[in-house]
Amino acid sequence: MQSRASADIRDFQPVSQPIPRVQRFLSALAGSTTLVLRWACAALFIGRAWQHLFVGTPYRPILFSQSLMEGFVGTVFGLDWTTWATSPVVESNLALATRFIGVVLALCAVAALVTVPRRTWSRLLLASGTTVLAVIAFAVYRDKLLRVGELFELACAISAPVALLLATRPAGAGGSFLRHGLAVAVAATFAAHGLYAVGYYPLPGEWVTMAMTILRLGEQAAVTFLFAAGVLDFLVALTIFIPRLSVAAAAYAFAWGLLTASARVVANVTPENFHESALFWIPEMLVRLPNALLPLVVLGLLVRGLIPDRRRDETISPPAQATAPKPETHPLNHESNPEAHRRGLGRLARHLDS
Secondary structure (H helix, E strand, O other): OHHHHHHHHHHOOOOOOOOOHHHHHHHHHHOOHHHHHHHHHHHHHHHHHHHHHHHOOOOHHHHOOHHHHHHHHHHHOOOOHHHHHHOHHHHHHHHHHHHHHHHHHHHHHHHHHHOOOOOHHHHHHHHHHHHHHHHHHHHHHHHOOOOHHHHHHOHHHHHHHHHHHHHOOOOOOEHHHHHHHHHHHHHHHHHHHHHHHOOOOOOOHHHHHHHHHHHOOOHHHHHHHHHHHHHHHHHHHHHOOOHHHHHHHHHHHHHHHHHHHHHHHHHHOOOOOHHHHHHHHHHHHHOOOHHHHHHHHHHHHHHHOOOOOOOOOOEOOOHHHOOOOOOOOOOOOOOOOHHHHHHHHHHHHHHHHO
């Protein structure tokens, strides 16, 4: 009863009262989901381009798999398998092709920031970059002994450019459709992480090392911590689909995804070996930022559903077609529409309390 009364009081606060910081952030986030998608894609493509140009790529499990490539190599290039696997000329040409793909991925990062419905070149670049990401996912899957969980772990990375292409279509993308699709990607990624963290798949040694380095834990304590984190990953994968828990699940997924991405740099980049360690670990952080930013997009789309007087299946319109709302009619303008503003803050406050 007391909680209900306090919520009712918030409903009827004077319009001149300052908006609480959390509510202000969520309200701004609800209108910035396409921008967050752009950041996620740009970070992902910059990280992959960096790896292609300066670090290395995971294509070898595909390119040098005899069972997979021998027939293709003989038919297309007219080479026997021994020549393909040992020739310095082949190795040099593959390195050149890798650098070319790196340049394309760098252009994809630019395209992610500027793409609009009628800018065909940027949309073609994004589609090409998505294809490269899918090939990388398949290569990692083969390298990890065909573990299906490895494909699920990369769900956010592959879904980010697809979601951006949908969100910037001429007709936009339905907010409800996009929210549910991204929630599936987030759930898949976190469930896959949980499979590793709880020991269903072999626990990666680098995870244990990062936990020991950052949290100053012993090895067994780090393993226990990661097991607990894995259980929470499973809870996120379930609760992100439960209406009364989805906002909290998306917020946790954003925070934990940001922490785990940043941990690559915090734990491994050292002043003594800064150049080499930064060269390797900064892109490792960038390619994992979608694991944080896609839950943030889901959070923004969920908040839209808590604000009244908006269409339930609101579309995400491309920035180039967006028009400034008229102050006298926009439902979130508290000066011109105080009643809608009070109802919106009241509903959001009640949801946060629950």
